[in-house]
Amino acid sequence: MRIRIIDAFADRPFTGNPAAVCLLEQAGWPEETWMRQVAAEVNLSETAFAHPLPPGADADWALRWFTPAVEVGLCGHATLATAHALHQDGALPDDGVRFTTLSGVLTARHESDGTFTLDFPAAPTDPVAAPKGTAEALGADVVAAYDTGALGDLLVEVADERTVRELAPDLAAVAALGPRGVIVTAAAARPGDGYDFVSRFFGPAVGIAEDPVTGSAHTALAPLWSARLGRTVLTGLQASARSGLVRTRLLGERVQLSGHAVTVLDGALQTGHR
Numbered sequence: 001m002r003i004r005i006i007d008a009f010a011d012r013p014f015t016g017n018p019a020a021v022c023l024l025e026q027a028g029w030p031e032e033t034w035m036r037q038v039a040a041e042v043n044l045s046e047t048a049f050a051h052p053l054p055p056g057a058d059a060d061w062a063l064r065w066f067t068p069a070v071e072v073g074l075c076g077h078a079t080l081a082t083a084h085a086l087h088q089d090g091a092l093p094d095d096g097v098r099f100t101t102l103s104g105v106l107t108a109r110h111e112s113d114g115t116f117t118l119d120f121p122a123a124p125t126d127p128v129a130a131p132k133g134t135a136e137a138l139g140a141d142v143v144a145a146y147d148t149g150a151l152g153d154l155l156v157e158v159a160d161e162r163t164v165r166e167l168a169p170d171l172a173a174v175a176a177l178g179p180r181g182v183i184v185t186a187a188a189a190r191p192g193d194g195y196d197f198v199s200r201f202f203g204p205a206v207g208i209a210e211d212p213v214t215g216s217a218h219t220a221l222a223p224l225w226s227a228r229l230g231r232t233v234l235t236g237l238q239a240s241a242r243s244g245l246v247r248t249r250l251l252g253e254r255v256q257l258s259g260h261a262v263t264v265l266d267g268a269l270q271t272g273h274r
Contacts, residue, residue, distance in 0.1 A: 001269040005044070006084050008077035009213040009244035009259035016244035017213035018044050018264070019078035021085045024051040029064070030273030032071075038269065039066035045208045046078040050099070059100035060093075061086075069207030072180075073102040074151065076118060076215010076246075076257055083108035083116045084261035103150075115247075115258045122255040123151040123220035130156065137173035138184060148220040152180035153201075155220050161189040164198045165239050175204040183217045185224070188237070195237035195245060197225045213244035215257050222248035222255045 003022050010016025020042040024030070028051060039047035050063045063082060065075040079099065086092040087110050096109030107119045130145035134156060140163050146155040154177060158164060164186045174182055181203035188195050199221055201214040211217075218236055226232050232250045237243065247258040 001272050003038075003042075003267055003269050004081075004085055004263055005042075005265040006081035007262045007264055008080040008084070009215065009238075009246055010242075010262050011260040013262050013264045015242050016259070016261075017077040017211065017242065019075075019081040020044050020047040021078070021081050022047070022049045022269075023082075023085055023089070024049060027051050027054060029062075034273040035064070035066055036071075040068045043068050045203075045211045046072070046075045048075070048078040048082045050082050053100065057100070059098035059105050061097060061099050063099040063101050063106075067203075067207045071102075072206065074120070074216045074219075076120065076218065077213055079106060079108060079118055080116050080215065080257075080259060080261055083110070083118075084263070087116075088263065111258070115260050117256050117258045118215065119254055119256055120216070120219050122223050122250065122253050123216075124149040125155060125220050125224045130154075131177045133173060134177060134182075136170070137177060138167060138169045138182070140167060140184075146220070146224065148183075151216060151220055153183050153217065153220065154179040154181075155183045155185065155217075155224065158184055158186050161186050161198045161239075164200055167200060169202055171202065171204040171209055174202050178205075180206055181208070181211070181214075181217075183214070183220065185221055187225075187228075194235065196229060196231075196234040197221065198237045198239045200239055210240055212240040212242040213238040213246065213259075215246060218246045218248050218257055219255050222250050222257075226250045
């Protein structure tokens with residue numbers, strides 16, 4: 001079975017966020033145990049599996065995402081990587097592709113500038129008290145904290161970009177906070193540098209110490225920073241070691257996420273599913 005590793009939210013190899021993509025030839029899912037084993041073997045933050053749907057279905061492909069430890073309900077970079085794989089194969093329609101997922105029907109399209117644009121539900125950002133121990137777990141003072149609803153992450157604002165970049169959290173303590181993951185963000189120190197806000201994402205509770213570039217996190221970051229900055233179109237920099245840019249456009253209860261992708265490995269699994 002063909003498997004590709006694709007760097008998403010990246011315009012050159014070995015940056016952005018790598019995802020493994022398996023496009024299944026037949027409709028229907030293989031055994032879930034097998035998909036989990038593949039994700040654990042690849043050991044990237046996400047492995048995507050997709051299979052085609054019959055004509056007349058409410059979408060074109062069914063799509064699922066697995067970390068090395070769990071299945072997740074929403075993943076941006078692996079969705080972008082899957083759209084890139086379909087585009088490589090000449091199977092991405094000009095008007096875009098529809099994926100049925102645990103988060104409903106999501107769409108992706110290829111733009112004339114070479115980027116891919118995803119259409120996702122926007123996550124609410126409701127102010128909350130930071131869970132006890134958050135500042136200690138992160139090693140930084142908390143300016144504000146937000147619940148992200150069904151996304152399941154804790155969104156934490158800290159003082160400035162430098163604080164975000166220099167974070168060295170206690171990952172065991174982060175996992176003990178409870179949410180799926182913790183998004184840490186601040187305004188860009190110099191917006192003229194090409195991005196409006198910075199972030200990092202820590203998800204040790206789901207087997208991801210630090211995710212390089214997290215599309216789903218930007219479904220919460222976009223509403224937060226669009227309200228703060230008074231603009232619906234923004235660019236976020238996820239300041240991990242690999243780094244990557246996510247362009248966001250807030251459209252009411254939806255948010256569009258855009259970025260490039262690059263294939264870095266194209267191979268074959270030597271054990272097929274049952």
